[in-house]
């Protein structure tokens with residue numbers, strides 16, 4: 001695959017609006033964004049600024065996906081960045097999402113040498129994203145019941161994953177110690 005990752009620039013605002021408005025994002029909540037809001041967000045630095053950087057996933061010259069890295073301003077204080085990863089529906093299931101997660105993980109750990117962990121949260125029924133996390137060495141660390149508003153009043157559970165720098169470096173997968181409750185006295 002001929003895949004590259006290109007930083008979003010302000011003049012991409014309309015391309016970004018086309019990508020977000022025309023795409024199918026069943027796991028991104030009920031609120032669809034309109035073009036003016038997306039343009040304004042680009043102008044305000046929501047996609048590229050002190051807090052966030054955004055990259056197109058480009059394959060064969062086509063913009064087929066998007067990676068938004070955020071909470072970056074917290075990293076020097078020890079915080080973990082988060083990300084939003086989207087592949088256009090016509091290009092899903094071909095390995096692009098997995099490849100993009102591997103790329104962004106390496107990119108963040110390289111850009112921020114003191115970064116210890118990267119986090120991601122998704123809806124419980126987002127099977128593709130959950131597989132993508134696991135295939136890239138991310139480990140489930142959290143399960144939030146009734147935490148993700150859906151449509152028509154439904155709520156979903158949310159699940160949180162993370163990868164540690166030390167696991168990324170070694171290729172090992174270390175698990176949280178779930179059996180750490182103190183025994184009843």
Ligand SMILES: CC(C)(COP(=O)(O)OP(=O)(O)OC[C@H]1O[C@@H](n2cnc3c(N)ncnc32)[C@H](O)[C@@H]1OP(=O)(O)O)[C@@H](O)C(=O)NCCC(=O)NCCS
Nearest residue numbers: 027086087092093094095096097098122127128129131135
């Ligand atoms: C989630 C997403 C980024 C995955 O990207 P993708 O290019 O479709 O995924 P890949 O082809 O790289 O496959 C990654 C893994 O998911 C699995 N997978 C892909 N589609 C799947 C599906 N519909 N159901 C279950 N598993 C699926 C693959 O088999 C693969 O698993 P493996 O590594 O164990 O073999 C993509 O489907 C997407 O953009 N979805 C909509 C946006 C979204 O929900 N983003 C996540 C926001 S938190």
